[in-house]
Amino acid sequence: MADKKKRVKVDSDSDDEYNSNRKSLPFKKRLKPDEEILSILKDLTESIQAKINTNKALTLADLQLSSSCREVTDLDLSSVQDEIERCILGITQSIMSGKGFAFDIPARSNTNQLYVPELDRIVLKDKTSLRHYANVATVRKTTITTRILQLIHQLCLKKIHVTKRDLFYTDVKLFQDQNQSDAVLDDVSCLLGCTRSSLNVVASEKGVVVGRIIFSDNGDMIDCTKMGMGGKAIPPNIDRVGDMESDALFILLVEKDAAYMRLAEDRFYNRFPCIIVTAKGQPDVATRLFLRKMKMELKLPVLALVDSDPYGLKILSVYGCGSKNMSYDSANLTTPDIKWLGVRPSDLDKYKIPEQCRLPMTEQDIKTGKDMLEEDFVKKNPGWVEELTLMVKTKQKAEIQALSTFGFQYLTEVYLPLKLQQQDWL
Amino acid sequence: MADKKKRVKVDSDSDDEYNSNRKSLPFKKRLKPDEEILSILKDLTESIQAKINTNKALTLADLQLSSSCREVTDLDLSSVQDEIERCILGITQSIMSGKGFAFDIPARSNTNQLYVPELDRIVLKDKTSLRHYANVATVRKTTITTRILQLIHQLCLKKIHVTKRDLFYTDVKLFQDQNQSDAVLDDVSCLLGCTRSSLNVVASEKGVVVGRIIFSDNGDMIDCTKMGMGGKAIPPNIDRVGDMESDALFILLVEKDAAYMRLAEDRFYNRFPCIIVTAKGQPDVATRLFLRKMKMELKLPVLALVDSDPYGLKILSVYGCGSKNMSYDSANLTTPDIKWLGVRPSDLDKYKIPEQCRLPMTEQDIKTGKDMLEEDFVKKNPGWVEELTLMVKTKQKAEIQALSTFGFQYLTEVYLPLKLQQQDWL
Structure with a gap:
């Protein structure tokens, strides 16, 4: 009986493995060893740091x-x-x-x-x-x-x-x-x-950070590799945050807390040294200030993982270029040079996201998408224009969670490592 | 000039002090030294622990x-x-x-x-x-x-x-x-x-905890006295939380993050040893599980600070008695014996909250209040019935933040210490 039970377990397990492998194998087998991906990330970080160190940051005064x-x-x-x-x-x-x-x-x-x-x-x-x-x-x-x-x-x-x-x-x-x-x-x-x-x-705080960063919050030293799965709540008052230290190669900015949770539980930051941060939806001021401070002090590339819909891109643009409501403070609230890692409209076909996991865009979605195409900060990035045009044309959107269709850990085990390996950010 | 400027500062400062003193003096001068308040809290904690240790927790099976x-x-x-x-x-x-x-x-x-x-x-x-x-x-x-x-x-x-x-x-x-x-x-x-x-x-996590507690989250030891102002995000998976230790005398359950922030910045937990926890509004499953675990393992009294409106009481009842939607799981999600510390309808007159800081209840508020009066878990606490009846009768509500009218730190410096000193909980 015990034997039989055990066999049942093993069978069902290998069956699942088979199913998820069958669907995800084409991508899983493209993955190179982690060392190669890490060396790609090191190059990225070095190029970002070189750029920051040589180009003096432009200010309004320089522009005349x-x-x-x-x-x-x-x-x-x-x-x-x-x-x-x-x-x-x-x-x-x-x-x-x-x-x-x-x-x-x-x-x-x-x-x-x-x-x-x-x-x-x-x-x-x-x-x-x-x-x-x-x-x-x-x-x-x-x-x-x-x-x-x-x-x-x-x-x-x-x-x-x-x-x-x-x-x-x-x-x-x-x-x-x-x-x-x-x-x-x-x-x-x-x-x-x-x-x-x-x-x-x-403002009220809602952001969370976890991964390879140590900083002080109101005098207490916080080590974010030792924050379990819950992570550290981002402090509401940035002026009491300081002493940032990190051995990360990049900052992974995540739109939703479901994806954040997956990354935190799998301790993704140990496989690919990074800092994982999320505002759980709409970026709040505290998270925006915190992200900017990390970028500025640690000089790390920021890679963004958002839903493939107009709001995902909008959230990215708020982090990157600021909201209209607080434009007077854009210099302090925005984080320059955020890369759009995923989920991008072109990923839906590329990663063969099944039709039923894609959602039709509503009229409002399509209008928002078209409005975004007129925005200067989208226009200046041809890659983004191309992606957004594709989204509006196909009238399809998808959440980060849609990747769960290939297995719960597809995000951390296949999708993100492959994206990093292929330097597939815009 | 420097002298003049200094004088201006001092004047304006003492003027503010005067104004806020004039309004809050009647209560401020009633405050006894902290040692006396601490001894009251020690008695409360001991009585709670004695109750827990002598009365075996009732279970469904005991009730026949x-x-x-x-x-x-x-x-x-x-x-x-x-x-x-x-x-x-x-x-x-x-x-x-x-x-x-x-x-x-x-x-x-x-x-x-x-x-x-x-x-x-x-x-x-x-x-x-x-x-x-x-x-x-x-x-x-x-x-x-x-x-x-x-x-x-x-x-x-x-x-x-x-x-x-x-x-x-x-x-x-x-x-x-x-x-x-x-x-x-x-x-x-x-x-x-x-x-x-x-x-x-x-479920997604949104709660935060700060103060005199140490616990393990997914293997990492977390010391919540060293979490700055932001606090520790409550982990989504309670089964990976353990090893709770604390020298607190009580748990302070706070409805809103604005009040939480005031308490965290003033490090209220150092003056009156406590653990401060909030779900930032509606209680989520993770925060409810975490609160229950603290109460059960540390055997501490739980004092609640919510808005004086029907929803404040409703939130209290969700922590205390469970939501209807998850009644099958009420044994694990609820925290027994939560005391309603404030802000209670009777506090509005008692603490002379000015008329303009009170808000008129809407028809919906009044209906919710009346519905709550019919609920068994309100009825069994005569003090709660009295307070709720007063609220519905006066048709007035007030937020915790209304106390800011007497100065930003009135909550931590006068209101809460006095409440504790007077054992003014229900």
Whole structure:
């Protein structure tokens, strides 16, 4: 009986192996030994580091653009405090000299935004508008602006971080609606010329990191190879993150947590030394700041694994070029030169993803895809245009998880190693 | 000039202090020295541990209920494999003996659910229904059930974890829609009598933990006092979590990540030794399993900090008594004896939360509140009934963040210490 049972097990196992081999064999047998793939990755890393070391990073100032642009920088707390005091002092002098009470607020609307191909990100042009206190149309916003400046000043003195929601609740009577305090908070960032994280107002964290990186979070040293499967939650306040060290060859940016989980459980970072990071969907500010900091300090290539749909590409573009809503802060939030590793529209046929694992694109998907084709940051990368055109033409999309059709570990055991071996990124 | 600037700073600071003191002084001055509060907490912890050690935990079997109930247990992988093989063997014998091919699936509908006050959780009664292969109405579901059993069997052999989404993608053609494979997955849990985590199918993780706990995640030792502000992401697979050690006096369960962040940055766990945990909103399975494991292994009181609205209480009840959807697994997912620390409806007046920081309840809120009043697990706690009745009567709700109106750190410096000192939990 025991024998029989054992045989049943072995049979069913080998049967599965057979089935998944039959489907995945054409790709599995193309895989070279890991050493060869590792040497490809080493070349990639070296070329990225050489590029970073020789090319001084371009800044807005280098470009001599026709329209001048506005960018914010990271400021320490005492500089933010100085800026606020300088701003208020200026207004006091304006009032005393009879010129009245007004803030000169940078415009953040679409028409004041510009995509700069040399920098590969969206920046804000220098249009501003006066926000007068002695004007019925703007008195409320002027009052809110003053109150936010006062609250930020308090944060500087107390040296603590708060969320936008906390900020709203300190004066609900005045703000009425969180949208109002949030919008003015962005105005204040632009006005003071500093990033929102410099204001010590942080977004909620949802990102996770695991793999070959050690860093300090609020004074504690974190070793992300020893974070089990759960990984380390990415800290909401990037200014308390530092001392990054890594022996990784690349950063693997993953859209979804299901794929992240597979990679973490299989400890993919031990086979191919890498740092695995995900924001679990839409990139949040904390994850974007963290990714940029890794890229800048460790000088590693970033390879992205997203769904093959317009939103996957959109997410990639938010990491890479910034969101329109926070274009004033694009220099600090974006990570240049992200490579699109997969899942790309051309992979669907190449890897023979079965028809039933592909999903038809909705009208909205197709519209989003066509809109993306018009975006400058897609246009400047011919490979991306080609892929996106194929997607819109075939009207098919697929999730990363579609690869599970060849077996649960196909992603980590065949797809990704082969992609790396073939240097198949754009 | 430097002098003048300094004076301006000091003035504005003391002015803020004055304002926030004026509002919070009545409560701040009631605070006793920390040692006295700590001794109150020690008493609480000891009483909880004494209760746990003397009262043997009640189980369904002890209760001799009129209707018999079904519960699932944690099984190790090889037991799950055995159960699947036993199930399939039974069906084979049924076919061979001419009785046909059918699964006897436990019903998971509302009418088959029962709240057991002695256990303080929802359980499943023992109604089942036959799922025949040779019946047009059920042939599809029978096929899906067989396929899911086969896939879980594979997971047992490979010893890996996957998500529900992965499972769906292994056979999109058959499952058609993820809802179908998800529902059958719950059926299979009931059928095999094991928890869903025993099946190695995990939910996505979103919880975070920080504070006085050390545990192992997939073999790595994690010290949560050294996790900075970001904290440790709660692992998706509880079966790889173990070796919990702690010198905490209680577990602080927090609904929202904004409050969590305040507590983590202020290192509240160092002033009052505790473990701080949040699922960032709706409790997910991983966080519920983790909370239960902490409570059971460390034998600590659990104090909950949620919004003062019907959903805050609902979240508390999901942690405490389980969700209807997974009632078959309530024994493993629920944490008994959670105390409602705050923010409670009576706190709004008691702590003089200003009118503008309270929000009017919507019709839907009021309906949810009234529905909750009819729930057994609310009814059995007279204090909760009183609070909820007050909420529905005043038609007012408030978020934890409303406390920011008295200063950003009011939560950690006044509200929580005072609550603990006054043993103000229900």
